[in-house]
C-alpha cells in the first residue's frame with residue numbers, strides 16, 4: 001500500500017528548494033510525506049514480545065478481534081455462549097466463514113484483515129485462511145515486529161499497561177526488560193472507575209488503602225503511582241471514562257483524580273490521557289465486544305483544563321457529537337491536546353469529518369490518530385487507512401491556502417506532517433530515550 005503512495009510522488013518531482021508547489025505537486029508531496037515520515041502510535045493495546053502471550057499477533061488473533069466478533073453475531077446464528085465455548089482456532093474458522101466467505105468483507109474491520117493479507121503478499125480469497133496460517137506460523141516474533149512496523153510506517157508503539165491486571169503484573173514484578181520500540185502507559189481504569197472491586201489489589205501491593213479511600217488512602221495511591229512510574233517509565237497516565245463522567249465530583253473517582261493522580265502527574269511531569277464516553281458492557285454476553293458509547297458532557301474537560309493549568313491533558317472522545325466541543329475547548333486551553341478518532345469514530349467517513357474540522361479550528365496543533373491496535377498486524381491497515389484518509393484532506397487544505405494567496409512549499413508539508421504525527425506527541429509527552 002505504501003508503495004502506491006510513493007509511485008505518484010515520482011510523477012512530478014517537486015522541488016525541495018522552497019519553490020512554490022503546483023496543485024498536482026502538492027498532493028504528491030503530501031502523499032510522499034505521509035508515507036516517508038514514520039509516525040508515533042500514541043495509543044495501542046499491543047505489548048512488546050517480552051510480555052509473552054500478552055503480545056497478540058497472527059491470523060487467529062486478527063480474526064477473533066472484538067470488532068469482528070461484534071459483526072459475527074449479527075451474521076451468524078451462533079450464540080455468544082456457544083462461540084466462547086469454542087477453541088480459538090474454531091472461533092477464527094467461524095469468523096472467517098461467516099464474514100469472509102458467506103458475506104463480503106466490506107466493513108472497515110473485515111476489509112482490514114484482507115488488507116493485511118495483501119500487504120504480506122498472501123491470497124485473499126475464500127480459501128486464504130490455510131495459507132495465512134502457514135505464513136504466520138513461519139514467522140519469528142522479533143523480526144516480524146520490525147517488519148510490521150516498517151510496513152505500517154511507525155517508529156514507536158505506545159502500550160496500555162495496567163498495574164492491577166493479574167495477567168500483566170507478574171511481568172513487571174519480574175523486571176520485564178524495556179524494548180526500544182515500545183513505550184509504557186500507566187492505565188488507571190481499575191483505580192479510578194472500579195475502586196470498590198480493586199482497592200484490595202492496591203493494598204496487596206503494600207499500600208495502606210481502604211474501601212472508602214479514606215485515611216491515608218489518597219496519599220498511598222499517590223505513592224503507588226510514583227512507584228509504578230519508576231518501574232514502568234510511562235510516557236503518560238491514562239484512563240477511559242464513562243459518558244456520565246463529571247469533574248469535580250465528591251465520588252472516590254473525583255477525589256483520587258484531584259488529590260492523587262493530578263498531583264502525581266505534575267510531580268512526574270506526565271500528561272494525563274482521558275478517553276471519555278464509553279458505556280461499558282451494555283451487552284456483557286459479547287465480552288470486549290459488548291461496550292458501547294454515550295454522548296458525554298465535556299464540562300469536565302473545561303473544569304480540569306482551567307483549574308489545573310500545570311497539568312497537561314491528552315483527550316479523545318468516543319461520541320461523534322462530542323468532537324466539535326473538544327475542538328473548541330482545545331482553542332481555549334493549550335494544556336489540552338485532542339488526539340485520535342477513537343474506536344467507534346475510527347471509520348473513514350467520520351475520521352474525515354473530525355479531521356477537517358480539527359484542521360479548520362486547530363491548524364496542525366492536534367494528534368490526528370492512534371491505532372488502538374490489539375493485534376500487531378492491525379497497525380498495517382489502520383495506519384494505511386489513516387494515510388489514505390489524510391492525503392486528500394491535507395492536499396485540499398494546502399490547495400485552499402495557495403488559492404488564498406500563500407504559496408505552499410515542500411518544507412511546509414513535511415514540517416506539518418511531522419508535527420501532526422510526531423512532534424506534537426514528542427512535545428506533549430516525554431518520548432525521548434529512557
Ligand code: FIX
Pocket residue numbers: 045240275288342343372374
Ligand atoms: O479503553 C480503551 O482503550 C479502548 O480503546 C478499548 O477498551 C477498546 O476495547 C478498543 O479496543 C477500542 O478500539
Ligand code: ZN
Pocket residue numbers: 043044045372
Ligand atoms: Zn484503547
